[in-house]
Amino acid sequence: MIRDLIRILGPQHRGPVRAFLFWAIAYGVLQGIAVSFLVPVTRALFEGDYPSALRWLAAMAVAALACSTAHYVQAMKGFGVALTALRTMHLRIGDHLVTLPLGWFGPETVASTSQMASKGTLSVGGAAAHLLTPVITGIASPATIVVAVLFFDWRLGIALLLAVPVIAATSRFAAVMISKGDDLAHEAALVATNRVLEYARYQPVLRAFGRTSGTYTPLDDAIENQQIVGRKGMAYSVFGMVVSGLAIQLCFSVLISLGAYLAVGGNLDAVTLIALLGLIARFVQPISEVGEFAGALRMARNEIRRMSAVLDLAPLPDPEEPADLLEPGRIEFEDVHFGYTDALVLDGVSFDVPARSMTALVGPSGSGKTTVTRLIARFWDIGSGSVKVGGTDVREHTTEQLMDQIAMVFQDVYLFDDTLRANILVGREDASDRHLAEASRLAGVDEIVARLPAGWDTRVGEGGTALSGGERQRISIARALIKGSPIVLLDEATAALDPENEQFVQQSIGHLAQTSTVIVIAHKLSTVTAADQILVLGSDGTIAERGTHDSLLEQGGRYRDFWNSRKNAGGWKLVGNR
Numbered sequence: 001m002i003r004d005l006i007r008i009l010g011p012q013h014r015g016p017v018r019a020f021l022f023w024a025i026a027y028g029v030l031q032g033i034a035v036s037f038l039v040p041v042t043r044a045l046f047e048g049d050y051p052s053a054l055r056w057l058a059a060m061a062v063a064a065l066a067c068s069t070a071h072y073v074q075a076m077k078g079f080g081v082a083l084t085a086l087r088t089m090h091l092r093i094g095d096h097l098v099t100l101p102l103g104w105f106g107p108e109t110v111a112s113t114s115q116m117a118s119k120g121t122l123s124v125g126g127a128a129a130h131l132l133t134p135v136i137t138g139i140a141s142p143a144t145i146v147v148a149v150l151f152f153d154w155r156l157g158i159a160l161l162l163a164v165p166v167i168a169a170t171s172r173f174a175a176v177m178i179s180k181g182d183d184l185a186h187e188a189a190l191v192a193t194n195r196v197l198e199y200a201r202y203q204p205v206l207r208a209f210g211r212t213s214g215t216y217t218p219l220d221d222a223i224e225n226q227q228i229v230g231r232k233g234m235a236y237s238v239f240g241m242v243v244s245g246l247a248i249q250l251c252f253s254v255l256i257s258l259g260a261y262l263a264v265g266g267n268l269d270a271v272t273l274i275a276l277l278g279l280i281a282r283f284v285q286p287i288s289e290v291g292e293f294a295g296a297l298r299m300a301r302n303e304i305r306r307m308s309a310v311l312d313l314a315p316l317p318d319p320e321e322p323a324d325l326l327e328p329g330r331i332e333f334e335d336v337h338f339g340y341t342d343a344l345v346l347d348g349v350s351f352d353v354p355a356r357s358m359t360a361l362v363g364p365s366g367s368g369k370t371t372v373t374r375l376i377a378r379f380w381d382i383g384s385g386s387v388k389v390g391g392t393d394v395r396e397h398t399t400e401q402l403m404d405q406i407a408m409v410f411q412d413v414y415l416f417d418d419t420l421r422a423n424i425l426v427g428r429e430d431a432s433d434r435h436l437a438e439a440s441r442l443a444g445v446d447e448i449v450a451r452l453p454a455g456w457d458t459r460v461g462e463g464g465t466a467l468s469g470g471e472r473q474r475i476s477i478a479r480a481l482i483k484g485s486p487i488v489l490l491d492e493a494t495a496a497l498d499p500e501n502e503q504f505v506q507q508s509i510g511h512l513a514q515t516s517t518v519i520v521i522a523h524k525l526s527t528v529t530a531a532d533q534i535l536v537l538g539s540d541g542t543i544a545e546r547g548t549h550d551s552l553l554e555q556g557g558r559y560r561d562f563w564n565s566r567k568n569a570g571g572w573k574l575v576g577n578r
């Protein structure tokens with residue numbers, strides 16, 4: 001636990017954690033010593049040797065004072081470690097998250113990370129402040145008492161020593177059971193959290209499919225499962241604690257019986273027996289609490305383990321120095337193999353997109369169009385081959401350099417709960433008013449601004465909920481325009497835009513194509529025909545056809561089939577297999 005704690009806090013916090021550990025052990029040992037003085041004090045009092053009793057009492061007082069001092073120091077150090085843990089863990093997790101591949105971030109990882117940052121850090125901080133001390137003293141103090149009992153009566157001392165492994169094993173058992181219960185509850189809580197988020201986020205879809213009655217089976221099931229698992233987890237914990245409690249009571253009874261047997265047989269005087277039984281009671285009490293606290297400590301260790309798992313995720317290797325950009329705006333795929341799992345999504349894909357040209361990606365659903373755009377932005381590293389941006393492999397760019405060159409306009413546009421102006425300036429914070437006005441005019445945002453009551457200062461709501469989908473996309477395009485990066489990755493909206501929005505989007509794509517390299521996942525025929533190059537992705541992870549609109553029609557392959565069906569149907573979709 002201590003090693004894990006140091007690991008997630010970072011090596012620079014090793015010193016304070018060790019100091020806390022030292023003082024907590026000292027507190028436990030001094031507690032045991034102070035209590036052990038009970039035996040000579042009691043003996044001296046019963047024998048009427050008051051000067052001796054006074055000396056022993058004075059020694060006991062000194063030990064008690066030292067014990068209180070150690071108690072205070074270790075408590076302060078424990079709180080110090082707890083505060084460091086609360087502060088540091090957020091920073092460590094945050095610092096690490098920014099180095100992870102963008103592809104790692106998904107609904108599940110976001111839910112588990114938010115649990116980790118809230119419940120997890122509190123639990124680890126709480127463990128350092130409140131749980132480590134009782135566990136450490138619960139071991140150090142009884143260990144000291146065992147030594148003292150051995151010194152006063154070796155037979156009872158050996159019996160105590162024999163009791164230690166029994167008590168330790170049952171305490172460990174209790175801790176494992178409590179931890180197992182916590183693991184179960186954690187998994188169920190995570191599923192329920194995901195379902196609640198899903199339920200809130202996808203209300204429009206649920207309602208559209210008639211889920212208006214207020215019940216949503218996956219959520220109900222997840223909550224019910226959480227309750228069932230919660231009860232099961234509780235049963236595990238209670239069972240573990242009962243077993244460990246019984247074992248402790250049993251050991252205590254055996255020790256009392258042994259003491260009584262020795263006293264009756266005349267091998268131990270009654271006064272010493274009473275004093276030793278007092279000591280044995282002080283041996284049992286802290287050790288009986290260890291199981292319970294160790295169980296809670298294991299829960300914190302589970303949190304630490306989850307944090308360690310995130311901290312262990314390999315960051316995207318980022319070079320120290322930015323790469324030389326030989327051909328800004330050019331994109332090349334050379335024999336790229338990539339799969340999210342063992343199954344390849346792209347199987348030896350090669351293509352070349354010259355700077356300031358427009359390439360349309362078309363293909364059946366799941367053929368890897370989005371994957372191609374995300375590999376350009378290095379959401380993931382590929383298995384083999386090379387993805388080059390600006391003439392250099394993306395793995396040789398620093399993250400900042402790569403992101404500087406790319407603007408992304410995806411369908412799930414996220415707007416921050418801020419003003420319209422701030423949302424566009426995300427593209428480039430230092431943009432001049434003239435730039436802002438120009439980008440807004442081209443993307444048709446000025447028309448939205450004129451309609452809104454507070455104009456540029458209108459807040460768009462969390463995620464941009466105060467705006468329509470088409471309006472959000474126009475803002476996203478304005479961001480790309482104002483960023484002025486050499487490459488724009490664009491996913492055209494599949495949902496039907498109203499004619500006005502569509503006109504603005506088309507006009508902006510045309511403008512972007514004059515100044516930047518545009519790779520567009522095309523859904524509109526006008527976009528496809530305007531492209532300098534069309535890449536038709538097949539469902540087998542390869543590029544099935546490539547060329548301009550005219551040359552592809554001439555080839556008479558899949559693209560021409562699509563074109564004909566489009567002309568007949570008025571909507572288009574490429575068939576998966578021919």
Ligand SMILES: Nc1ncnc2c1ncn2[C@@H]1O[C@H](COP(=O)(O)OP(=O)(O)OP(=O)(O)O)[C@@H](O)[C@H]1O
Pocket residue numbers: 340341345363364365366367368369370371372
């Ligand atoms: N994060 C992910 N983890 C695992 N598999 C994924 C992930 N993202 C996509 N896939 C899978 O990779 C394949 C290609 O997906 P991709 O989204 O690139 O296709 P697409 O051509 O853009 O599809 P669509 O036109 O439906 O958006 C699909 O089989 C998809 O299920």
